[in-house]
Amino acid sequence: MRFEATVAARHLMRGGVQTWLTVAAVATGVTVIVFISSFTFGIRDWAEGLISDMLPDVTVAAANPAVRPIDGEGRKVLTESEPVDQRSLTIADWQRAEGLIRRLPGVVQVAPAIMDHGFAVRGNKTFDLTVYGADPEKLDGVTAVSKYIVQGHYFGLRVDECVADYKLVSELGIRLGDHIRLASPTGESAPFRIVGLYDSGAQRGIYKAFITLHAAQALYDAGSGVRSILIRTTSIWGASTVADRINAILPYDAKAWTYDFPQAASQFKIYDGVAYLVSTFSLIASSFAIASILAVQVLQKSRQIGILKSIGARSRQIFRIFVLEGLAVSIVGSALGALLGWGLVAWLSTFKLPQTSAGAVTYQMFPAVLTPGLVAAAILGAVASTVIAAVLPARRAAGLDPIQAMR
DSSP, rough: OOOHHHHHHHHHHTHHHHHHHHHHHHHHHHHHHHHHHHHHHHHHHHHHHHOOOOOOOOEEEOOOSSSSOOOOOOOOSOOOOOOOOOGSBBBTTTHHHHHHHTSSEEEEEEEEEEEEEEEEEEEEEEEEEEEEEEOOHHHHHSOOOOEEEEEEOOOTTTTTTEEEEHHHHHHHHHOOOOOOEEOOTTTTTEEEOOOOOOOOOTTOOOOEEEEEEHHHHTTTOOTBBEEEEEEEEEGGGHHHHHHHHHHHHHSSSEEHHHHHHHHHHHHHHHHHHHHHHHHHHHHHHHOOOOOOHHHHHHTTTTTHHHHHHTTTHHHHHHHHHHHHHHHHHHHHHHHHHHHHHHHHHHHTTBBBBSSSTTTTOOBSSSSSOOOHHHHHHHHHHHHHHHHHHHHHHHHHHHTOHHHHOOO
């Protein structure tokens, strides 16, 4: 291959603008692949992170007896239902259930909780909200709470203290350290001192309040039981498997987050499909451009090809010369494209969206996931497609008649 490599190197060095045009075509293709793929996967991971922060991967609740259709003979029908006993919605043996769930594969954290609808009352103002009653350390391991604390604290919460939504506190016209009354739909209520402000960036009207488990048990008349067991798994995509295992060993109703949000799960698949399609079409487009440029080079170098054949160069050697040219162009162009794409993505990732409040989490304006694996895949794809694109011009060069070529 020494002869072929020497001739290929000389062709490229003397190619001038055409050589750099071919390199630029490869570099542009790799840059586009790295740029679009990183942002497509970045948006997917950003949305996945939001779901992971806001929702438990699996929620275990008592089998809901709220609707038990019956007829005169005791058979189930779809026309009547019995009233609900709130006590029947609690999980009494939650300590035993928590221990069993923790031992299941794929489970990271378990938080027994009372998560229910409630009201925030201050003077003549009343707002709907969702009350989370759980041990702060456990709940924070399931749904991110401390991450979104903009003032005050969440860990070390006392039974008469709460963390309230930043926008809710603003609507009520109060501040950190003031008191607020939380009420349950059953009529129970209790005052709480606000020791932390929470801001996840959600729209107004979607409010949350966080209290201890003991406070929630009293507020919702749950005795020593809990309403639900919230679970974090190693991956949100393994939540359904964990839920199935829980349903197999416990007499409760375990549901993965995909049960209530099936459209979100479908969106993630769409993101992946778009990223792969765009990357594939970028490779195809750059391959056609490279093949066209290399074909023009073959025509322009027909005389040199004829001379090489006349001095004894074989067709397979001519073929290897042009394949080596394509390989060299792909390696240099891919390296330049990867560096350009990496730098462009890194620069755009520095832009942040405005904060919703002082101390709130700031999100990237252009969320991106840029890993060595993604860059390596783009480079390998570009190299492979460039070499393949060089095969057709190389075969044409190898098949040229030396006499006709020199004419």
